[in-house]
Amino acid sequence: MGLSHLAMLRAHPEVEVAAVCDSAKYILDVLEKYTGLRTYTDYELMLDEASLDAVIIATPTGTHFKMVEQAIRRRLHVFCEKPLTLNPYDSWALVALSKEYGVVSQVGYHNRFVAAFGEAKNLLDFEAIGRPTHILAESYGPVVLQAKGATWRHRRESGGGCLYDYAAHTIDLISWYFGPPVSVAGTFCGHIFSENTEDEVYSTLHFEGGKSAQLSVNWSDESYRKMTTKITIWGTEGRIAVDRQECQIYLRETAKVPEGYEPGWNVRYTTDLTGPVWFYLRGEEYSAELDQFVRSAAAGLGLSETGHQNSFASSAVADSVIDMLIRDADGSQTDPNLSLSGPLAMDGSHPRRKWPMGKLSRRSADNRGN
Numbered sequence: 274m275g276l277s278h279l280a281m282l283r284a285h286p287e288v289e290v291a292a293v294c295d296s297a298k299y300i301l302d303v304l305e306k307y308t309g310l311r312t313y314t315d316y317e318l319m320l321d322e323a324s325l326d327a328v329i330i331a332t333p334t335g336t337h338f339k340m341v342e343q344a345i346r347r348r349l350h351v352f353c354e355k356p357l358t359l360n361p362y363d364s365w366a367l368v369a370l371s372k373e374y375g376v377v378s379q380v381g382y383h384n385r386f387v388a389a390f391g392e393a394k395n396l397l398d399f400e401a402i403g404r405p406t407h408i409l410a411e412s413y414g415p416v417v418l419q420a421k422g423a424t425w426r427h428r429r430e431s432g433g434g435c436l437y438d439y440a441a442h443t444i445d446l447i448s449w450y451f452g453p454p455v456s457v458a459g460t461f462c463g464h465i466f467s468e469n470t471e472d473e474v475y476s477t478l479h480f481e482g483g484k485s486a487q488l489s490v491n492w493s494d495e496s497y498r499k500m501t502t503k504i505t506i507w508g509t510e511g512r513i514a515v516d517r518q519e520c521q522i523y524l525r526e527t528a529k530v531p532e533g534y535e536p537g538w539n540v541r542y543t544t545d546l547t548g549p550v551w552f553y554l555r556g557e558e559y560s561a562e563l564d565q566f567v568r569s570a571a572a573g574l575g576l577s578e579t580g581h582q583n584s585f586a587s588s589a590v591a592d593s594v595i596d597m598l599i600r601d602a603d604g605s606q607t608d609p610n611l612s613l614s615g616p617l618a619m620d621g622s623h624p625r626r627k628w629p630m631g632k633l634s635r636r637s638a639d640n641r642g643n
Contacts, residue, residue, distance in 0.1 A: 274354055274381070275331035276300075281560055282329070283308070284552040288567055292323040316340060320347055327377075327570045329563075330354065334432025338363045345370050350377040350570035352563070356441045357588040359432055361596050364589035365615040371585050377575060379566045380588035382445045384502060384517075386558035386565075388546035390446060393504065393515040396522055397450055399531050402508030405451065408486035410443040414500035416492040420466045427467050434470030436462060436595060440490040442502055445591045447478070447486055450506070453590045453613040454478035454486070460601040465493040476598055488598075517556075518543055589615070 275295070282288045294313040295301055301312040313319035320328070320343060327350035330340050338358045344351050345367070357364045357380050371378040384390050397405065416438070417427070427433050448454075456479045462471035473491040480486065492500075503516040510528035514521045520541045524530055550560035562583065569575070575584070593613050600607055610616060 275329075277555055277559060278329050278331055278352075278563065279304075281552050281554055281563055282567075285563070285567060286551060287571065291325055292319050294319045317343060320344060320349070325349055327351065327566070331381075334359055334437060335430065337432075338367065341367050342370065345374050345376055348374050348376060350566070352379045352381065352566045353585075354381040355445070355588065356380075356432070356437055356592055356595065357585060358592060359430070359437075361589060361593040361611055362616055364585065364592040368585045368589050368615065375573075377566065377569045377573070378585040379562070379569070379583050380585060381562060382442065382583050382588065382591075383556070383558045383562050384442055384446055385449060385583055386561040387517050387543060387556075388548075389515050389517060389520040389541065389543045390504070392520040392541050392546055393506070393513050394450060396513060396520070396531065397506070400529055401511065401522065401524060401531050401534070402506065402513055403510030403528065404482075405484055405506050405508045407484065407507045408447055408451070409503075409505040410447050410486055410488050411504075412439045412443045412490045412492075412500065412502040413494040413497045414439065414492050415495045415497055416500075417466045417472055418493060418495050420468070427470055429470040434467070435472050435490055435492040436470075436474050436598065439492045439500065440474045440488060440598070441591055441595060443488060443490060443504070444594050445587070446502070446504055448590050448594065449587070450504075451480050451484060451486075453594060454480050454597075457594070457597045457601050460598045462599075462602045465491075467493075474598065476601065478594075520546075 279290065279293065283290050290310060292311040292313060293301070293304055294316050296314060298314070301314070304310050305312050311323065328344045330337060330344070330351065330353040332340065332354075334356055337353055341351055341353055351371070357367065367378075396402070421427065424433070429437070458477050458479065460476035461474070463473040465472040472493040474488065475490070476488045478486040478488060501516065503514065506513045511522060511524040522534070522539050524534060524536050524539065526536045528536065530536060547557055550557045550564070552560050554560065590613055593611065596611070597607055
């Protein structure tokens with residue numbers, strides 16, 4: 274993703290890429306030779322020497338907390354790949370810190386920029402299918418198809434595994450649609466090929482108002498050519514089924530019908546819903562999310578003012594749900610000092626926004642047994 278972001282940003286008409294940092298010398302050598310970019314192997318040195326307004330962080334998840342914190346304390350706007358951190362305490366600490374320093378924050382949950390998923394959000398906000406009752410959130414793909422474990426992607430403590438890599442996307446989508454779940458149950462994290470992390474995740478999520486969701490995720494499914502994410506939503510007045518390609522909706526005769534729709538089956542294709550982007554790589558959603566970050570950072574606006582919600586706060590919700598799933602699968606209780614709006618003080622009051630960053634890091638590591 275780092276190389277993808279680099280290519281898109283180099284083509285963005287309002288962006289100058291000032292420097293690149295990486296631990297792989299051969300990548301830096303190639304970039305220096307063919308692009309002339311200033312390169313670093315020391316991240317802090319780059320932050321101090323290069324004249325920067327913002328940073329894109331696309332490194333293994335286990336490195337995110339320290340790198341994001343260092344950027345924020347230098348008052349740099351930050352786009353970070355998902356998930357934000359490996360535990361919710363650190364994520365909520367970064368939420369508080371970004372607000373304290375007044376920087377724009379964004380996390381790379383690109384599915385929110387897929388037009389079909391956005392159309393499903395519009396239909397839900399319109400209450401087209403009435404009161405939602407149940408959700409099936411699926412994501413499958415062929416990432417791990419043989420026993421191996423040589424990279425960070427195959428160790429949960431580094432941010433690898435099906436839960437952080439695949440399930441995070443479906444969790445973010447359903448939290449965007451319905452808010453965070455209030456509880457999870459029956460979580461199973463299974464090993465197919467990987468020894469040090471999970472290859473499949475299944476769970477039941479419960480939401481306010483009685484809604485439930487089935488989470489079904491497997492990154493060792495070779496029947497899929499590439500990652501495929503699909504959300505199906507049943508409601509009292511119809512059903513929505515959405516993936517990257519299209520949004521299908523069935524509306525009962527008694528449904529509240531949006532303009533351009535009719536009772537019965539309707540289909541809206543991503544290609545018809547998507548606006549143009551300045552540079553296409555991997556998918557228009559990747560360019561769209563970076564463009565939002567660029568525009569927000571240039572204007573000094575928080576994401577709540579730009580119409581999207583891919584901020585550190587929304588990502589911290591996903592990280593909190595992941596923590597709930599891990600604890601449920603392990604048979605441990607949810608931390609009573611953590612809510613889906615941040616770490617709670619012992620008296621149950623608002624998030625501990627004044628805690629020192631180091632204390633948050635140590636506490637979250639202790640709570641997770643690391």
